[in-house]
Amino acid sequence: MLERRKTRVVQFFMKLKPDFEPIRANILNRETLPDIDVVFGELIHEETRINNLASIDSSYTIDVAMYTSKEITPSSLDPKAVQKMIEDSATAALPEAISSALIAAYPGKI
Numbered sequence: 001m002l003e004r005r006k007t008r009v010v011q012f013f014m015k016l017k018p019d020f021e022p023i024r025a026n027i028l029n030r031e032t033l034p035d036i037d038v039v040f041g042e043l044i045h046e047e048t049r050i051n052n053l054a055s056i057d058s059s060y061t062i063d064v065a066m067y068t069s070k071e072i073t074p075s076s077l078d079p080k081a082v083q084k085m086i087e088d089s090a091t092a093a094l095p096e097a098i099s100s101a102l103i104a105a106y107p108g109k110i
Contacts, residue, residue: 008036044105051101
């Protein structure tokens with residue numbers, strides 16, 4: 001039974017994208033191999049985390065690019081204004097990032 005479970009998990013991992021190599025290595029290096037359902041749950045969690053980071057990173061890139069396209073000098077930068085811009089950007093991007101992550105994690109169910 002243990003060998004069959006290990007075979008199922010390894011076969012499942014063989015089909016994964018390289019993005020999941022760290023979680024794959026983490027699971028395979030455990031003392032006892034979890035059931036396929038546990039593995040699947042951990043991968044969904046990791047995929048959601050990756051999608052959230054990608055959404056947030058892309059929104060920061062756009063905002064920073066727009067901000068730096070203005071003509072500025074180091075002396076004209078107000079640290080509080082820059083911090084507020086970053087916080088506003090994160091606040092605006094978060095609902096979209098969560099929505100995208102949920103849609104990606106549960107396609108066709110949301």
